[in-house]
Amino acid sequence: MNNIEIRRRILEKLYNAEQKKPDNIIPSDKLCQELGISNEDIGSNIKYLHQKHFIEAHQLATRHYSALLNITHDGIDIIEDENEFNRKFPIKITNIQNSNGVVIDSNNVRVDINQSINIQNSFNKLYEECEAKDGSEEIISRIKAIENEIGKDTVNTDKIKESTNWLNRNASWTIFPIIQIILNLYGLTLPR
Structure with a gap:
C-alpha cells in the first residue's frame, strides 16, 4: 500500500x-x-x-x-x-477483468463497490434487460465492448464512443446505466 x-x-x-x-x-x-x-x-x-x-x-x-x-x-x-x-487521494485501479461482470484489484486498496454502485451487478442487470429486447445480441455485444474497454490499462475512448453512439441510437435506455457505471468506476458524480 x-x-x-x-x-x-x-x-x-x-x-x-x-x-x-x-x-x-x-x-x-x-x-x-x-x-x-x-x-x-x-x-x-x-x-x-x-x-x-x-x-x-x-x-x-x-x-x-x-x-x-x-x-x-x-x-x-x-x-x-x-x-x-x-x-x-486517488485510488489506482490496476486490473479489471471482465467475464459477465467486473472484478477490481487495486493493489490492496479495499474498494467498497457497494458504497456507490456494484459494477458487476450493474452490467449483469443490463444484460438481463437486453435479453427481452429486439436485437439483443447486438446490444449485448456493444455493452460488452464498453465493459471490456474500460477494463484495459489503456482505454481507447473511440471504441467506447462508437459503442455508446450506437447504443444511443438503437437502445437509448442503456445509456444512463452505462454512464453511472463509468462515473462510479472513476469516482466521479453527475452534476445536480
Whole structure:
C-alpha cells in the first residue's frame, strides 16, 4: 500500500469514527491494527495529514510512535467533497477483468463497490434487460465492448464512443446505466 492509499484509509477511518461518535479519538496503534500496517508506515502519513490540517495528532510519550488521532473540520470537508477527495487521494485501479461482470484489484486498496454502485451487478442487470429486447445480441455485444474497454490499462475512448453512439441510437435506455457505471468506476458524480 502506498502513502496516498494509507492517507486515504486513515481519513476514511477517522471520518467514520467521527460520524459514529463526535470528537472520537482513536489511538494510532489501533488504527495500525485495523488497517494492517506498521507503526513506521503510519507515522509519516499521520504527520503529513496533521501538517495539512486534515487530522489532529496528540503524540504520546512512548518508545515507539504513538498518537491519539481525530479528524478536523478540514478533514471532514475533504471527505465529504468526493471529487476533491478522489483528486487529492486517488485510488489506482490496476486490473479489471471482465467475464459477465467486473472484478477490481487495486493493489490492496479495499474498494467498497457497494458504497456507490456494484459494477458487476450493474452490467449483469443490463444484460438481463437486453435479453427481452429486439436485437439483443447486438446490444449485448456493444455493452460488452464498453465493459471490456474500460477494463484495459489503456482505454481507447473511440471504441467506447462508437459503442455508446450506437447504443444511443438503437437502445437509448442503456445509456444512463452505462454512464453511472463509468462515473462510479472513476469516482466521479453527475452534476445536480
